[in-house]
Amino acid sequence: MLSPNERMVASERTDSTVSGISEVARRAGVSKSTASRALGSTGYVSEDTRERVARAAAELGYVPSTSAVSLATGRTKNIGVIMPYLNRWFFAEVLEGIQEALLEHGLDLTLYDANPGSEGRARIFDDYLARKRFDGLIAVGLEPDHRELERLVAIGRPMVSVVGSGETTTLVAIDEEDAARRATEHLLALGHERIAFLGGRPDRHWAQVDRRRLGGYTSAMEDAGLGGAIRHIHSDVTLPGGYAAAVNVLGDLRERPTAIVATCDEVAIGAIIAARRLGVQVPSALSVIGIDDHEYAEMFSLTTLKQDPRAQGRAAVDLVLAHLQDPHRPHSILRQRATMVVRSSTAPLAPDRSAAVTDARA
Amino acid sequence: MLSPNERMVASERTDSTVSGISEVARRAGVSKSTASRALGSTGYVSEDTRERVARAAAELGYVPSTSAVSLATGRTKNIGVIMPYLNRWFFAEVLEGIQEALLEHGLDLTLYDANPGSEGRARIFDDYLARKRFDGLIAVGLEPDHRELERLVAIGRPMVSVVGSGETTTLVAIDEEDAARRATEHLLALGHERIAFLGGRPDRHWAQVDRRRLGGYTSAMEDAGLGGAIRHIHSDVTLPGGYAAAVNVLGDLRERPTAIVATCDEVAIGAIIAARRLGVQVPSALSVIGIDDHEYAEMFSLTTLKQDPRAQGRAAVDLVLAHLQDPHRPHSILRQRATMVVRSSTAPLAPDRSAAVTDARA
DNA sequence: CCCGTGTCGGGAACCGTTCCCACACACGGT
DNA sequence: ACCGTGTGTGGGAACGGTTCCCGACACGGG
Numbered sequence: 206m207l208s209p210n211e212r213m214v215a216s217e218r219t220d221s222t223v224s225g226i227s228e229v230a231r232r233a234g235v236s237k238s239t240a241s242r243a244l245g246s247t248g249y250v251s252e253d254t255r256e257r258v259a260r261a262a263a264e265l266g267y268v269p270s271t272s273a274v275s276l277a278t279g280r281t282k283n284i285g286v287i288m289p290y291l292n293r294w295f296f297a298e299v300l301e302g303i304q305e306a307l308l309e310h311g312l313d314l315t316l317y318d319a320n321p322g323s324e325g326r327a328r329i330f331d332d333y334l335a336r337k338r339f340d341g342l343i344a345v346g347l348e349p350d351h352r353e354l355e356r357l358v359a360i361g362r363p364m365v366s367v368v369g370s371g372e373t374t375t376l377v378a379i380d381e382e383d384a385a386r387r388a389t390e391h392l393l394a395l396g397h398e399r400i401a402f403l404g405g406r407p408d409r410h411w412a413q414v415d416r417r418r419l420g421g422y423t424s425a426m427e428d429a430g431l432g433g434a435i436r437h438i439h440s441d442v443t444l445p446g447g448y449a450a451a452v453n454v455l456g457d458l459r460e461r462p463t464a465i466v467a468t469c470d471e472v473a474i475g476a477i478i479a480a481r482r483l484g485v486q487v488p489s490a491l492s493v494i495g496i497d498d499h500e501y502a503e504m505f506s507l508t509t510l511k512q513d514p515r516a517q518g519r520a521a522v523d524l525v526l527a528h529l530q531d532p533h534r535p536h537s538i539l540r541q542r543a544t545m546v547v548r549s550s551t552a553p554l555a556p557d558r559s560a561a562v563t564d565a566r567a
Numbered sequence: 568m569l570s571p572n573e574r575m576v577a578s579e580r581t582d583s584t585v586s587g588i589s590e591v592a593r594r595a596g597v598s599k600s601t602a603s604r605a606l607g608s609t610g611y612v613s614e615d616t617r618e619r620v621a622r623a624a625a626e627l628g629y630v631p632s633t634s635a636v637s638l639a640t641g642r643t644k645n646i647g648v649i650m651p652y653l654n655r656w657f658f659a660e661v662l663e664g665i666q667e668a669l670l671e672h673g674l675d676l677t678l679y680d681a682n683p684g685s686e687g688r689a690r691i692f693d694d695y696l697a698r699k700r701f702d703g704l705i706a707v708g709l710e711p712d713h714r715e716l717e718r719l720v721a722i723g724r725p726m727v728s729v730v731g732s733g734e735t736t737t738l739v740a741i742d743e744e745d746a747a748r749r750a751t752e753h754l755l756a757l758g759h760e761r762i763a764f765l766g767g768r769p770d771r772h773w774a775q776v777d778r779r780r781l782g783g784y785t786s787a788m789e790d791a792g793l794g795g796a797i798r799h800i801h802s803d804v805t806l807p808g809g810y811a812a813a814v815n816v817l818g819d820l821r822e823r824p825t826a827i828v829a830t831c832d833e834v835a836i837g838a839i840i841a842a843r844r845l846g847v848q849v850p851s852a853l854s855v856i857g858i859d860d861h862e863y864a865e866m867f868s869l870t871t872l873k874q875d876p877r878a879q880g881r882a883a884v885d886l887v888l889a890h891l892q893d894p895h896r897p898h899s900i901l902r903q904r905a906t907m908v909v910r911s912s913t914a915p916l917a918p919d920r921s922a923a924v925t926d927a928r929a
Numbered sequence: 930c931c932c933g934t935g936t937c938g939g940g941a942a943c944c945g946t947t948c949c950c951a952c953a954c955a956c957g958g959t
Numbered sequence: 960a961c962c963g964t965g966t967g968t969g970g971g972a973a974c975g976g977t978t979c980c981c982g983a984c985a986c987g988g989g
Contacts, residue, residue, distance in 0.1 A: 272637035273945035297654035304680040635975035
């Protein structure tokens, strides 16, 4: 803790420290422009003066004013990040990845939380983004509608999406459909046939991601000649959502699937918790597979298709920087590969399912 | 999706739209200064010209340059938020609350993720904050060390902390000690005596919060004459951390407590999951109480002391704005009250503990 | 009729940088 | 001896706003 006195001193020092580059210049005995050149890396400056200026700047604790720099250069040294949720694992991880990478490049991050359907979201698109407080924009799982996309384009700043469609912007994502397909095929290979897909709900805010994953599941089932067994259990894409949906489904013994492909690990874990509650043994009576490799996946021994959202965030930063450097760089799609992590939430189909159930009750 | 053609148009419009206030002025047939006055709310402008200017601005899609405005006014219309974690429930919720409130005030948010012990954290304090890209700062659960606090003070911008100590800055938080004390007293009232505290680890990064909560637990125990039964089980303050710690503790039948005060809901839920795994019935064989009222609390029927992090975030915004308006406003402490939410993870101590255990195995 | 007072508008300074341009100087080649 | 050319430096105009100051004008009261 600082004593009030020390605080006073610190604050006074601060006040005198608002000195601009001209004070630095004066102290170093050079002109403003020379000081600017010395501090920056452009133009001719003798090694001697460069040092003098650097010393003067250090002594004064000089920090260039970001607004002045932005005004003069047209660069904000700031990247905007817009995402619909903050409190879901994937989004928070991506955000941390972005933040890490930006930190290394000396860039700031301004955050826009655009909750689907909120009035705030409209304001962000109409007012906030137009302010262009950033050099580039990263949209994470945004899934903009037509009007929103229009706005985004109108900003005229490089933009990259993490998760979503890559038709209009550069994209980094895993192949959602492929991931779900592989998850399903894993279960098929284990002998399961009554495989249900858990997650998503075809309504206004139904995420494209979940739709794509459902698509991957569907085509895997069809390819296996199990088109008739396709079953989509609606669920909020959250852990409690998965739990609630699974409780209902698993409660009905006759309708119960032997395996579940969850749209993401949160939902999968919800299902596992539901199964435990109902005495349905995982994996002997029910196999569950997710997508993500969530922080909790290991603790629940969840088999999953691992993706690395942090790396996606970092990649997004690299890409937006590349676009910044070369404005004519064409859009691109960076697909990261999801890798299967087999733990023990999946197992071969038990020869007699009812036996397994009995086991669970023993 | 926009066709390439439409995109072109939009982008061209954008390019011509970079028009400044002088273009607006010209179009409205007034001078720059009049236009500025008309758009802002200061000074005398006739209703007539105000309208003409407004129309011209609208037609041109004029958006003032934030850097120019900041440079001229000294206000960035931006609030910095610095926090050590993004992917933990409490922090994400506070952040959303802050974001919501800022949105209503037309302010932007720039985020600094200062993970304790990371090199990034040092850079943030040394370089990033000094840039003063913000009018005010909100620190969430930051717990700065001496050097960091010095930096923070040196910035010379209003600052409010959410969670932490209010000695140097304005603070909004619940009374951590009181919350833990009440949690403990709840268990005591139910007849429990072997009550353990779960969470935190006295090491370099041990959060003050957990220390305070441990303190509340300790004094409640002492006041009940149970000082000898005090037991602090170390655990990472995460759900898997609580799980891992609880698994070990509950595995030992003789040492097993009859009730657990967890430092937060994530840890509490981890403990509940561990108990279920081990066949220890909650609440008949083990009562668990947490602090937070986490998103998952209801799903696990967790008794807890509810706090409202979103509201804390909003309150922090109000406070920082108040400090901005009145620079001489003294530091203050805003204590939010934690309210007990009784669900069914806590119950009276079973007369015979071993009987309860047998029950669980039945 | 003259003069405050209340409105309205314009010119110019200023915010703190960058950057273009002009200039000075030293040096080597012709 | 003279003239590029390559370096180092300073002056000053942007960048895009806000805001102070002052002049013009209308109006009503003394």
